[in-house]
Amino acid sequence: MLHIILYAIVPIFVVMGVAFIAGKKGIFTGADAKKFNKVVLDYALPAALFVSIVSASREMLVHDIKLSLISLVVIMACFMIVYYVYKYCFKGVTQADAAVMALVSGSPTIGFLGFAVLEPIFGTTPYVALVVAIVGIVVNAVGIPVGLSLLNAANEKTNAGAAGKRPSAWAPVLHALAQPVAWAPILAVVWVIVGIPWPDWASPSFDLIKGANASMAVFAAGVTLSSVKVTINWQAIMGSILKLVVMPLAVLAAGLVFHMDPENLKMLVVAAVLPPAFSGIIIASEYDTYVATSTSSLALSMVLFIGFCPLWIWLTDVAIKMFG
Numbered sequence: 001m002l003h004i005i006l007y008a009i010v011p012i013f014v015v016m017g018v019a020f021i022a023g024k025k026g027i028f029t030g031a032d033a034k035k036f037n038k039v040v041l042d043y044a045l046p047a048a049l050f051v052s053i054v055s056a057s058r059e060m061l062v063h064d065i066k067l068s069l070i071s072l073v074v075i076m077a078c079f080m081i082v083y084y085v086y087k088y089c090f091k092g093v094t095q096a097d098a099a100v101m102a103l104v105s106g107s108p109t110i111g112f113l114g115f116a117v118l119e120p121i122f123g124t125t126p127y128v129a130l131v132v133a134i135v136g137i138v139v140n141a142v143g144i145p146v147g148l149s150l151l152n153a154a155n156e157k158t159n160a161g162a163a164g165k166r167p168s169a170w171a172p173v174l175h176a177l178a179q180p181v182a183w184a185p186i187l188a189v190v191w192v193i194v195g196i197p198w199p200d201w202a203s204p205s206f207d208l209i210k211g212a213n214a215s216m217a218v219f220a221a222g223v224t225l226s227s228v229k230v231t232i233n234w235q236a237i238m239g240s241i242l243k244l245v246v247m248p249l250a251v252l253a254a255g256l257v258f259h260m261d262p263e264n265l266k267m268l269v270v271a272a273v274l275p276p277a278f279s280g281i282i283i284a285s286e287y288d289t290y291v292a293t294s295t296s297s298l299a300l301s302m303v304l305f306i307g308f309c310p311l312w313i314w315l316t317d318v319a320i321k322m323f324g
Contacts, residue, residue, distance in 0.1 A: 005306060007116060012218055012302065019222025030227030036220035037282040040213060045279060046184035048210035049140045053188035054198040056133045067131065067264050070254045071138050075272070078247045079106035079143055083150065085242065090235055096154035097290040103147035104280030104294045105239035105301075108247070110135045113274050117309070122267055131267040141185035144279060148182055151287060181279070217278045224285055225299065228292040232300055239276065239297030244308045248273040252316055262320045269316045273308055275301045 022028050082105050087098035114132035122128050177183055191198070251272040255265035276298045284294045 007120065009302070009306060015215065015218045016222035016225065019219040020226045023223040023226025028223045028226075030224065033220045033223040033227065034285055034288075036216050036223070037285045040217045040220065041279075041282050041286055042180050044209050044211075044213040044216060045282070046180035047206045048213040049136070049181070049185040050188045051203055051206045051210060053133065053137055053141070053185055054191050055203070056137075056192055058192060058195055060130050060133055066255075066258055066260050067268065068134050070251065070258065070260065071134050071268065072142065074250050074254050075107070075135070075138050075247070076142060076146070078242070078250055079146065081246065082106035082239070082242050085238065086235070090238075093235070093290075094154060096151050096287070097293075099147055099150035099154060100280060100284045100287070100290040100294050101235075101239055101297070102150065102280075103144070103283055104276045105243040105297060106147075106247075107139045107143045107277035107280060108135065108243075108271055108274035109277045109279075110139055110271055110274060114271060117274060118267055118270060121270065121313070122263070127264065128267060131264065131271055135268070135271045137185065137189055139277065140181075140279075141189045143277075144283075145177060145182040145186065147280070148179060148283070151283070151289070155287075181283075214278075217282055220285070221278060221281050221295065221298070224281065224291060224295055228295060230296045230299060231292060232296060233293070235293050236296040236300055239294070240301045240304055243276050243297075243301055244273055244304055248308075248312050252312075252319055256319060256323045265320065266313065266316050269312055270309065273305070273312045275305045 019028070023030075023033075079102050083098045083102035085098075086093050086101045087095060110132060114136065115128070118128045118132065177186075248269050252265070252269050255268060260268070276294075278298075281291075281295055281298055284291050
């Protein structure tokens with residue numbers, strides 16, 4: 001766990017801290033953070049998602065059908081639970097706000113921290129890559145398009161209402177799918193399913209831009225933190241509870257009920273307890289929607305993850321011995 005803290009968590013806090021100080025000194029502003037986020041959202045993140053997914057294979061996707069199905073159903077169910085909890089349980093929270101929180105607290109940051117956290121615990125094995133790839137496909141090829149559709153639907157409804165027009169049912173979906181962060185992972189999944197081999201020589205062409213993904217996203221999050229008032233209220237706390245308690249609990253329960261392979265189940269639980277997705281914060285900043293609360297929830301979850309990660313590993317071991 002000390003290795004995880006030093007090699008996966010501390011670097012994030014260092015980069016965010018540097019960006020936070022730079023923001024407080026006026027070197028960068030919230031407007032600059034939006035520009036950084038646009039680079040990540042439209043270029044670096046789509047490149048990273050596409051290359052990581054096309055590097056997988058159909059065999060990896062179907063190797064453990066239980067892993068694939070449980071990842072898809074449970075993570076997306078938790079995604080929608082977060083959406084409806086915020087939409088109906090908090091006064092003054094709009095549909096767009098709820099969509100942002102679903103993108104943040106309804107998704108683990110598997111792309112940024114998946115290998116960094118799972119490999120020190122379970123070793124550098126193909127099964128770790130399998131879990132990261134499958135969860136990454138669910139989060140990025142399913143979760144992001146769904147979240148963007150909900151967010152765009154809310155904005156379309158608001159704009160149509162102001163103009164006195166009936167909102168289009170398909171416009172939000174088409175708008176979401178037109179964005180690189182949505183269509184790039186979907187294209188990659190189709191590529192893998194069709195079975196087209198991805199040439200090794202093609203990946204280096206994406207390496208330079210995708211390398212900016214994690215570092216620029218974390219830096220932008222730090223600048224955003226410096227430009228908004230971080231408030232640890234019940235909305236931020238609820239996001240952390242839904243992410244760090246409800247999602248791994250749901251994964252563990254489903255895995256035990258359907259008798260998943262114990263090692264795969266442990267890896268999936270750890271993947272589920274990863275901090276909220278940075279991509280959600282990027283989207284929140286890009287759309288200027290619910291930025292303060294979602295960023296506050298992310299910051300709180302990052303701190304709590306240090307304790308919740310080993311707790312869930314222990315609870316999973318106990319549950320497997322009792323019910324596995």
